[in-house]
Amino acid sequence: xxxxxxxPSEGIALYVSVFIFCMLIIxxxxxxxxxxxxxxxxxxxxxxxxxFPPASIIICAKNESKNLKNHLPQILAQExxxxxxxxxxxxxxxxxxxxxxxxxKEKNKHLYYTSIPYDKKFRHGKKLAVTIGVKAANNEHxxxxxxxxxPAGKHWLKNMMxxxxxxxxxxxxxxxxxxxxxxxNKLQRFDTFYIAMLYLSLAxxxxxxxGVGRNLAYKKSLFQKHNGFQKxxxxxxxxxxxxxxxxxxxxNVGIVALPEAFTYSEPVTSFKEWRRQKSRHLTTAPHYKxxxxxxxxxxxxxxxxxxxxSLICVFFPTFVYVVLAFIFIKLLVQIIVQNSIxxxxxxxxxxxxxxxxxxxxxxxxxxxxIGGKRQAKKNKWT
Numbered sequence: 001x002x003x004x005x006x007x008p009s010e011g012i013a014l015y016v017s018v019f020i021f022c023m024l025i026i027x028x029x030x031x032x033x034x035x036x037x038x039x040x041x042x043x044x045x046x047x048x049x050x051x052f053p054p055a056s057i058i059i060c061a062k063n064e065s066k067n068l069k070n071h072l073p074q075i076l077a078q079e080x081x082x083x084x085x086x087x088x089x090x091x092x093x094x095x096x097x098x099x100x101x102x103x104x105k106e107k108n109k110h111l112y113y114t115s116i117p118y119d120k121k122f123r124h125g126k127k128l129a130v131t132i133g134v135k136a137a138n139n140e141h142x143x144x145x146x147x148x149x150x151p152a153g154k155h156w157l158k159n160m161m162x163x164x165x166x167x168x169x170x171x172x173x174x175x176x177x178x179x180x181x182x183x184x185n186k187l188q189r190f191d192t193f194y195i196a197m198l199y200l201s202l203a204x205x206x207x208x209x210x211g212v213g214r215n216l217a218y219k220k221s222l223f224q225k226h227n228g229f230q231k232x233x234x235x236x237x238x239x240x241x242x243x244x245x246x247x248x249x250x251x252n253v254g255i256v257a258l259p260e261a262f263t264y265s266e267p268v269t270s271f272k273e274w275r276r277q278k279s280r281h282l283t284t285a286p287h288y289k290x291x292x293x294x295x296x297x298x299x300x301x302x303x304x305x306x307x308x309x310s311l312i313c314v315f316f317p318t319f320v321y322v323v324l325a326f327i328f329i330k331l332l333v334q335i336i337v338q339n340s341i342x343x344x345x346x347x348x349x350x351x352x353x354x355x356x357x358x359x360x361x362x363x364x365x366x367x368x369x370i371g372g373k374r375q376a377k378k379n380k381w382t
Contacts, residue, residue, distance in 0.1 A: 016313060017322050023306035024326050030299050031337050034201035039337060041204055042257060042344045051165045052082040055157060056137035056220075057145065059088045060129035064147035065097040067266070068104075071150045076108050078157040083110075087136050088147075090115040091129040112136065125236040126213075127229045134223050143217040144240075149175060149263040159261035160217050163254030169222045170247065171254045172203055174345065175214030177267040185267050188274050190350045190357045197341060200255055202295065208248035209292040210241030215263040222247050238284040245288060259346050279368045286369075304362040306330065311359075331355065 057075060061068060068088070076086055090097045090113060101113040114136060116129060134142060143160055145151070163171030174196050177189050199210045223243075232242045244253075268274045285293070310327055313319035335351060342348045 016309065017319065020306060020309050020313070020323065020326055023302045023309070024330055026298065026302040027306060027330060028333055031333050034205060035197050035337050035341065037204055038197060038201040039340050039344075041255065042341065046258065049158065049162050051162055052080065052158065053141045053161060053164065054082050054139040055080070055084045055141045055143055055161055056139040057084065057086045057143045057157065058130070058133035058137060059086070059145055059147055060091055060126055060133060061088055061093065061097060061147035062091040062126075062129075063093045063095045063097065065093070065095045065100045067147045068097060068100050071147065072104055072111075074151055074154070075145070076104070076111060077154060078151070079154045080157050080161075083139075084157060085110045085112060085138060087133050088113040089129040089133045089136075091126070092116045092118040094118060125239070127233065127236075127239045130213075130239050131228050134220060134228070137220055140220050141217065142220055142223070143171075144213055144215075145175075145263050146214050146265065148266045149214050150178075150265075152262040152264065153260050155260050156263065159258050160215070160256050163217065163256040164219075165254070167251065168254035169219045169252040170208070170211070170244065171217035171256055172200060172208070172211045172244075173215030173217070173256050173261055173263070174200070175212045175263045175265055176345070176347065178264045179349070180267055182269075184269065184271055184274060186350060186353050187271075187357060188267050189347065190354060191278070191361060193342065193345065193347050193350055194357075194361070196257075196345070197338075198296065198299070200257060202292075203248075203253050203255055206250035207292065207295070208250075208253040209245060209288055211244045213240035214265055215261070216240055216244075218243075218247065222252075232287065235284065235287065237280060238287065241284050242287055245292075257345065259344075262346070275368065278365070282365065282368055300362040300365065303358065304366075307359045334358065 057078075059072075059075070072086075072088070078084065086108075088101055088111070090101060093115070098113075098115050101111075105111050105113065114132060116124075116132070130144070141161060141164060143157060151157075160171055160173055163173075176192055176196075177185070179185065179189065199208075202209060226243070226247050229239060229243060231246055232238050235242065268277060285296075288296070306326075310323050313323045314327070334354075338354055339348065339351045342351055
């Protein structure tokens with residue numbers, strides 16, 4: 001059998017093969033132009049660390065007394081060559097968070113906290129708490145995390161502040177979820193890993209569009225310059241990504257992806273919890289800039305169409321050889337790039353199930369986007 005006999009040469013078989021090939025080319029473009037560029041960034045040696053401005057760590061907490069007890073000690077114990085303060089905004093908590101904070105305050109002079117009183121008639125999102133924290137900060141350089149997040153070590157603050165070197169006003173970090181057993185844990189962690197590849201890669205290519213409030217830094221003057229969240233105050237979510245949408249430029253964003261600069265969050269334990277959390281996060285996606293929606297949409301659509309058509313066509317003799325060749329090329333590039341990035345982001349165990357999630361996640365996220373508006377009405381604090 002000659003090679004030419006394995007390749008469809010006419011009719012519907014030719015058109016379908018060309019279409020799958022086009023989807024493959026689009027996917028390879030993302031892996032080589034965006035993710036490959038991010039990988040090269042991760043491989044660069046880290047220079048001498050010399051930039052240590054006074055900093056303010058801001059944490060917004062709602063009914064997080066347990067997490068404050070477990071995580072706040074390590075945040076307060078950061079080893080930092082300059083002055084830093086920790087500001088906790090206790091956002092209308094109904095547990096004993098205020099008592100926990102008062103006890104910490106007795107032994108930590110650099111801890112400050114304030115409480116928003118609970119009022120069932122006045123409902124607000126996280127943006128109010130963030131705004132209060134920013135106004136209370138005494139320093140220009142602000143680092144944000146959540147109460148359920150644990151820094152990777154005592155040099156988290158030190159490493160994140162290095163992203164401000166030069167003319168940077170925003171620093172994007174990485175906030176993975178803690179590794180545990182189970183399929184749902186891998187699903188959540190792979191989704192977080194893949195999103196990080198996207199937003200960090202695009203930021204490096206001059207198209208910053210989001211950050212994660214679990215590990216994000218920016219200057220107080222930048223927040224004031226853009227009037228905080230005024231442009232999207234009517235949207236409950238988006239205290240992180242929509243602010244980055246408005247304030248980020250090609251030149252003012254720094255990236256810090258060192259393992260010592262990670263923050264680890266508590267993972268969900270069920271698909272229902274993950275779906276609710278994911279739906280809440282997706283409520284801001286329709287508010288991204290059109291160019292970003294196009295880039296993200298094309299990536300997800302090309303990936304889903306490639307896998308859907310390839311897995312269908314592989315059962316037909318007319319397509320089988322050429323489609324298997326396309327799948328082989330896709331997987332080869334995907335595994336090489338993802339595996340290399342995952343090593344540096346301490347997520348190597350995800351690559352084994354990455355192929356399955358690579359196929360199903362665009363479909364799941366598409367369904368969640370359809371129901372996003374209804375879900376957004378149910379989530380009052382994000």
